[in-house]
Amino acid sequence: MPGSRITALGHFQPTRVLTNDDLAAMVDTSDEWIRRRTGIATRHIAGDAESVTDLAAEAAAKALATAGLAPSDIGLVTVATCTAIDRLPSTAAQVAGRLGIPNAVTYDLNNGCAGFCTALACADHTVRAGAARHALVIGAEKMSHITDWSDRSTCVLLGDGAGAAVISATEGDEEGAIGPVVWGSDPTRSHAVRLVDEWHPKFAQEGQAVFRWVTGELPHVAREACAKAGIAPGDLDGVVTHQANLRIIEALVRQIGLSESAVIARDVVNSGNTSAASVPMALAKLVERREIAPGGRVLLFGFGSGLSWAGQVVTCP
Known part of the structure; x- marks a missing residue:
């Protein structure tokens, strides 16, 4: 294959x-x-x-x-x-x-x-x-x-x-550059991020509960994605998490075990939380600005409503 x-x-x-x-x-x-x-x-x-x-x-x-x-x-x-x-x-x-x-x-x-x-x-x-x-x-x-x-x-x-x-x-003997996904959900907490009002749906969340879940339970999931890709967290060139807010991002990445040179996406500062758009948009900007060079290994990690998560290590174009 x-x-x-x-x-x-x-x-x-x-x-x-x-x-x-x-x-x-x-x-x-x-x-x-x-x-x-x-x-x-x-x-x-x-x-x-x-x-x-x-x-x-x-x-x-x-x-x-x-x-x-x-x-x-x-x-x-x-x-x-x-x-x-x-x-x-x-x-x-x-x-x-x-x-x-x-x-x-x-x-x-x-x-x-x-x-x-x-x-x-x-x-x-x-x-x-x-x-x-x-x-x-x-x-x-x-x-x-x-x-x-x-x-x-x-x-x-x-x-x-x-x-x-x-x-x-990939072509010929070229190795795949999208690592195995680590994904799942905890539907018992699905109420923590939701839409309210059936006729005029509006975004609502239990911010502190989400913060505790991300920082307490997801660091090991991020490390598992690295392990499945055959790379140590300290060897990553960058990390692009869901751009929820800066406090969550920084609290999460501190626990992954990155090197000091790893680039951390902080597009949330200028773009806010854009849900499913946040990871690809932040990654595209890092690559466009050459903050991560071609061939750099980056952990992508999304998390949110469901409560769901999905992450994989990719090689940048």
Whole structure:
């Protein structure tokens, strides 16, 4: 069976930037309060006319162009999202239509903030099984659509954006560059991150419970993903976790056992929490800025609603 590798990345964010001072004019908060509790300074917010499909298609088009592939080369398109309004056709089908991808399998996947890493694993398995030679994996969210702008504990967190990766089969004796996934869920705690109000769904979470779960129970899962990939945590070139908030990220990575030179993604500072879009968007930016060189080994690790998690070590293009 062939292996698979990430051959290209792309990202996209709306042009509107919402600052902490902007939020302070909307709810009882301040720049100092937000930075101290979350580390977030700004977030990008989509316009009313911008859809999840719009965000996803922009990021996917960049990844496809960087990969140098024709649309007809893509055999699978999957979009990880929890905020797409359209049920039929899927966001993935709409993206394929916009990019002129003619015959790919298309589907959306909802695993909340762990969505991209989950979708990446599914695409990896598809390519390894020979069912597609090239796959397009996208994480895209319009979190502003489900934000309760009167709730200062959550509205300061959320932003919009998309990230995409092209996955391709390895050639000849080339080793696979996407490591085995470690994934799972604890549905007994699914109430901790949820949507409330059936008619006008809004994001809600039990922040302290999520913080304790991530920092207390997930470090060993991250280390297990490294072990399955045959790499020690100290040999990683970087880590891209779900960009939940800076306090969670830093508390988690301190326990993994990284070297001092490892690059830690902190895109949450400028982008906020973008759920399934956060991992691919942060990874694409690190690669674009050459903060992680081609061939660098990076742990991707998503976690969130469900409560679910998914992670794998990948080699950067």
